Amino acid sequence: MSPAEKHKLTANIKAQGCAAKLSPLELAQIVKSLPKVKSENLLCGTDNFEDAAVYKFSDELAIVSTIDFFPPLIDDPYLYGRIAAVNALSDVYAMGGKPLLALNVFCFPSCDYPLTLAEEIIRGGASAVDEAGCLLVGGHSIQAPEPIYGLSVIGTVSPQRILTNAGAKEADKIVLCKPLGMGVGLLSHKGGMLSENTYKELISNLCRLNGPCLEIALKYDLHAATDITGFGLIGHLHEMAKASGLKVRLNSKELPLLPEVLQCAEQGLVPAAAYANRKAYSEISRIDESVDLALSDLLFDPQTSGGLLFSVSAREAFQLAEELKQAEWPAKIIGDFLAGESGLIEVF
């Protein structure tokens, strides 16, 4: 038995990956008490729930700064490290940036687990940082009751090319680039309900860097971008719609989904964070009665290492989706931005 089989990383973990986030309501409550910071060079701060902060140095250069970490979502330590790092790097991509430097953030109960597991986690993380063309230059580690791993990342972006939540325009199309159902999939795997093939597909999506996806998309007329993580598709779309002063019409029949997750959700394998998201966004979402309950659960499902989501002009959306598909991204046009109640998500 390998150390990873003997010491199950997820044995006592309540919420997996991004499902461990504080709920949107809890987060709003604590962020409220933060002092408002203002600087003419701060292009993105805590307003609009952006994926990362952006600070302008000159007309050509701004830095993107972000941090992301979570407890183990699977028992394989190398893959856990890899997924946590991919997920952290994604926030830089979601702002249109390129990762430059990364620092490890690491909590590890070395009394409960052998150090070889820690090495594997870090090694998995380093593989993603390296593949991103980013430099892993250090970190900080402490003892803690449960393992936590992630990265603090600094990236660069041209101030003219920042992709925020606020830029979506009326009649834009919405393109989503990874399948939904990571939260339901992880929970179902933990319950032994996922087939081997679907598990492989889940892992390959979780481990996949969003960088190459952004690179393709940057050739198009993008107006806004984000990545879908803990608050689920509806949560992140809502932030974009609100920041852009528009509403969204979402076509539930066009959603890219992992295989089997719909059936798993139907049978009650829905993570707690999906219910928290549903509650938090109940006021701003209107889901047509014809949309199946399990499908609507997936709209609120917390995604770990989820896909990039772009708001792109209608005339280019189809071509963008096509080019992404050719590069084996399961990209789909899932809806439109329309004039209407700011932040509202209508699902049909």
Add this chain to the structure above:
Amino acid sequence: MNEKLDLRGKLCPEPVIATKKVLDKKEVESIEALVDDEICVANLERLARSQKVHISVKKESGFYAVSLSRNLQTQADANIAGLPEAGQGAPDNSKTGTVLFITRETLGEGDAEFGKTLLGVFLQSMYESGHKPRAILLSNSGVKLLSSSSSSKKVLEDFKAGGSEVLACGLCVEFYGLKAEIATEQITNMFAICEYLNAADKLIQP
């Protein structure tokens, strides 16, 4: 066959997985599962929906008691508009059998206290006879048999444990102010009661 599962303290997704495993066994007719929180309840509701079994939930102090049963159809067909307790469904008409229809809290007329005792003796004798009614339907003051102070409550629970359905008319429960004392899963409506009576092979009305 009825199964009891204590799933308190188990981390998600274990409660729903464990319940599904038991529900997958064909011989299991009903399950009573104890779970910690609303999330588990919501997931069990999804499971019940997907497996087309009836579900009812009772909030206890610090946990939830969730009953899943195969006997009743899902509630959709049987709702009567305007009845607050119209949640319980009509029976599966392919299942017949003996039905006891109890419309008052006494057996026959005469001295009230003696009548109550006599009804208890009747139910106890019926239970011990080994004839297992398909359903015992309670209406008007008959619903009082399920109140916590009733001496017949115990024998009705025995019938239920033995596989008989024990159901009370919702309007009557409301009228006699017994809502808090009777489990939601045991409350039905007049539509369902009519369906049971029509489907019965034999009707006994003490």
